[in-house]
Amino acid sequence: MAKIFEVENLKVHFKIKGTFGSSKKTVKAVDGVSFSIDEGEVLSLVGESGSGKTTTGKALLQLVPYTCDKMLFKGEEIDKSKAGLKKFRQKAQMIYQDPYQSLNPRNEVLDIVSEPLMVNKLTDSEEDRLARSKAALEEAGMIPGEEYFFRYPYELSGGQRQRVVIASSMIMKPEFVVADEPVSMLDASIRTGILRLMMKFREETGVAYLFITHDLSLAWLISDRIAIMYLGKIMEIGDSDIIVNGGLHPYTQALAEIMPKPGQSRQGERNVLEGETPDPTDVVEGCKFCSRCPVRMEKCEHEEPPMTEVEPGHQVACWRVAK
């Protein structure tokens, strides 16, 4: 299948000033990740806060400066001129996490939904703008669309707000969408409605998603493949069933182990990892996960494990697997 996105060795490093002007530090938010996404595929990025999930998504959408060996969108380099980016962004969109903050409180729903059309001068008449906004809202489950045209975000519930966000992303008929924790701010009862909506668009338009989440069970539910991130690196990537039920990396296994299983009471304590994620400004020599790994070896402290393909499409970065 044709690839919608291909990245190799993507790095996003931020320079930050130390306290009181002490020497500059570098935060390696994303530190050499490689993956590809097929057309119409859902790839989930799963990891803790600060693991570089969102930054990876932003880099793909050319929203942060990055370096890489290769980045191809539909098999071609991305034109980074102003006009080129404008064109690119018609095809690649983002859905943000917090519908309470990502909507301008002073804009009416109609303006929010039709803004991409106006910015890109894709509509020539008011009638067309209204018709397309109505259709977009109705596609997103806000029926009848015109009822919502002149409402402000504060008049909508959280679920409705996120539907407006999705309507305004989808009005451009994008081919690739980065969805950054689109349901984590919503009640469980509303979540599935939003997820179903996203999957409906995928079926109808063949859009591919990069789905960013910290919830492994959600990732498993909706994605074809899952990539587990830790401190700016991909630890393991593979088919979603394999990651959840047969992950080989100790971090993947730890995440799968603590995943709540509804209706099952737990025998004894949760098997949690000790400690917390290290400071991303600290230089880690060997494996980034080493300091919390329950099965670390001496080698892990000095040498970074390579990405090893254990079976087609399933890659793991761990010395226990690489041998």
Next chain:
Amino acid sequence: MKLLEVKNLKTYFTISQGTVKAVDGISFDLDYGEALGLVGESGCGKTTSALSIAHILPKEGQIVDGEILLEGTDLAKMDEKEINKYRWNDVSICFQGAMNALNPVMKIGDQIAEAIVLHQGLSKEDALKKAASLLELVDIPGERISNYPHEFSGGMKQRVMIAMALACDPKIMIGDEPTTALDVMVQAQILNLIEKLRREFNMGFILITHDLSILAETCDKIAVMYAGKIVEIAKAKDIFENTLHPYTDMLIKCFPDITKGKVMPEGIPGAPPNMLELPPGCAFAPRCKYACDRCRQEVPEPQEVGEGHFVSCHNWEVIANG
């Protein structure tokens, strides 16, 4: 005697548009060392129930009826002066969003000591010593009492909030979404910690959350709330294996289950009701696939259908028989 008995508690808010019956006649009890989970969608009255028990309602809210019996003493009708003896000494709360609950310009130790000085009358010096030992209890080195909140990670700040809630050796601790803003791994660490402390101090614990999936493994009992009422309450096992209320059933089905196939959960159609204009009968009727005429006219009363298993639904027998 039970540690806590809540009987027919009603807490109403008077606002310019009318009266909101945020908590409308809930009853439950809690034993020493027991953990109860309160679950439901936003706005169902979970947090208001907790605020009522601790008597820290905002000024629009008032307990209009019912009893809150703490070891037999009714807290519901106490005035501000009387309740101060019980608040934090016997009942403490650990809130959501630890990042915002701590004062950014005050040292951690001083913030914990403040509660101890106020409620237990210790000297500042002794209170600080106690604060240090409390931090150790939640696995933070005691010497960090002189640090400011910004020097802690999110998970550590939540631990500090727990230490603060434990400051006066409470009999009951209420956790209002204590892990919602945290990463999964940190969430698991915090839940482990709470369980350890609950056993150690034989403390009653009320966990408020919208995430039903963590309740099964954390709580002994679960109460499901909808529009200010408890619609079903039972042992955690019964809630999942012998579900009788259609709302509970739909709520459970909102969570993906990795032991079953990849089926997109059904979700619950519609939205929670406007609390100012509740329907005349069962508040859940407009979203319920079992709703009949009786449901739309008559509010169902809680019925005991098994040991400690109460359900408020006219059609529970239909559901029980599949």
